[in-house]
Amino acid sequence: MPSEMSTVHLLREVAVQFGLRSAEFAAANGMHPTDVRALICLLDAERAGEPATAGRLGARLGLNSAGTTGVVDRLVRLGYVRRERDPHDRRRVRIVVDERAVALGEAAFGPLIGRIVDLLRTFTPAERDAIHRFLLGTVAAADPD
Amino acid sequence: MPSEMSTVHLLREVAVQFGLRSAEFAAANGMHPTDVRALICLLDAERAGEPATAGRLGARLGLNSAGTTGVVDRLVRLGYVRRERDPHDRRRVRIVVDERAVALGEAAFGPLIGRIVDLLRTFTPAERDAIHRFLLGTVAAADPD
DNA sequence: GTCAATTATCTCGCTGAGCGAGATATTATC
DNA sequence: GATAATATCTCGCTCAGCGAGATAATTGAC
Numbered sequence: 001m002p003s004e005m006s007t008v009h010l011l012r013e014v015a016v017q018f019g020l021r022s023a024e025f026a027a028a029n030g031m032h033p034t035d036v037r038a039l040i041c042l043l044d045a046e047r048a049g050e051p052a053t054a055g056r057l058g059a060r061l062g063l064n065s066a067g068t069t070g071v072v073d074r075l076v077r078l079g080y081v082r083r084e085r086d087p088h089d090r091r092r093v094r095i096v097v098d099e100r101a102v103a104l105g106e107a108a109f110g111p112l113i114g115r116i117v118d119l120l121r122t123f124t125p126a127e128r129d130a131i132h133r134f135l136l137g138t139v140a141a142a143d144p145d
Numbered sequence: 146m147p148s149e150m151s152t153v154h155l156l157r158e159v160a161v162q163f164g165l166r167s168a169e170f171a172a173a174n175g176m177h178p179t180d181v182r183a184l185i186c187l188l189d190a191e192r193a194g195e196p197a198t199a200g201r202l203g204a205r206l207g208l209n210s211a212g213t214t215g216v217v218d219r220l221v222r223l224g225y226v227r228r229e230r231d232p233h234d235r236r237r238v239r240i241v242v243d244e245r246a247v248a249l250g251e252a253a254f255g256p257l258i259g260r261i262v263d264l265l266r267t268f269t270p271a272e273r274d275a276i277h278r279f280l281l282g283t284v285a286a287a288d289p290d
Numbered sequence: 291g292t293c294a295a296t297t298a299t300c301t302c303g304c305t306g307a308g309c310g311a312g313a314t315a316t317t318a319t320c
Numbered sequence: 321g322a323t324a325a326t327a328t329c330t331c332g333c334t335c336a337g338c339g340a341g342a343t344a345a346t347t348g349a350c
Contacts, residue, residue, distance in 0.1 A: 004273075008261050008265075009192075010280040014160065014283050015164065016186070018157065018287060037161070054329095063308070065327075068308095070308065089317070091315065091326060112286060112287060113153050116156070119286060120149045124275075130275055130276060131152060132147040132151070133268075134264065134268065134276045137267075138159050139159055177335090199298075203299095208336095208338090209339080211339080216336090219336095
């Protein structure tokens with residue numbers, strides 16, 4: 001019967017570890033931690049079918065517009081991403097991820113994701129549902145909206 | 146019945162949101178994201194009764210020794226932390242957190258932690274246990290040791 | 291006991307990530 | 321059609337964090 005606080009600290013530990021794994025992967029590929037986080041955000045947006053503009057990316061990374069331009073420049077230079085003007089609102093720049101970026105993401109985080117999926121499968125459906133609801137609630141608690 | 150993958154993505158989302166909140170708090174207090182992460186690590190170590198040396202801090206933050214010296218210098222300058230030579234192994238520098246740092250941490254993350262604790266209390270003991278075990282397993286899956 | 295090897299931290303010099311301020315281009319408002 | 325609001329980019333600058341190497345303390349081998 002673990003205390004509520006120990007569970008909260010575990011949650012933080014997960015965040016710390018995810019950050020460390022991203023940073024290690026970044027260093028191993030000549031990228032910066034922010035670049036990896038950006039790529040993850042862009043892949044997430046792509047999967048969710050969301051726009052993926054420069055502005056949204058910056059907000060999600062906590063960067064201002066200048067910093068955002070810098071990240072996108074680096075990803076473009078590495079060939080993981082390209083810029084496309086949004087035809088409907090030509091102020092916007094849509095950021096399109098290349099297949100190479102998808103492959104990179106899988107190579108980097110596939111094994112970790114696989115281990116977590118395996119872990120989830122050791123729980124009953126009811127338990128999995130509770131875990132999912134808890135994480136949903138945590139995101140809501142952390143996201144001011 | 147959410148898919149395993151959607152739960153994994155939620156977990157990543159939690160990590161992203163925690164990072165954002167830390168970065169916002171850092172900016173609001175004239176600190177850098179790394180400084181806040183360092184403070185959290187030091188407070189965690191203190192609570193767990195672990196040593197909290199410069200080297201361990203650097204490893205946990207993914208910094209090399211030069212960068213670690215820099216973080217500690219900044220925290221010392223801000224008065225949140227002080228250096229103390231370990232009497233048993235005088236190569237080591239123990240990093241002692243000030244009460245001000247504890248108060249700062251509570252002010253910054255207390256409300257969020259409170260919301261998550263409240264959230265946990267909406268689950269049955271069995272569900273809470275499953276959540277805790279899942280997070281334990283996730284840390285193990287992410288931490289190469 | 292002493293000399294080398296190892297460990298923990300720090301210093302120095304440098305690169306570049308990300309900030310603030312402001313420019314530019316596009317769209318919405320009146 | 322002028323004005324305001326929005327989205328992104330450019331420029332110049334600061335400082336976080338890296339690599340290389342110095343310093344100091346400890347451990348191990350002989």
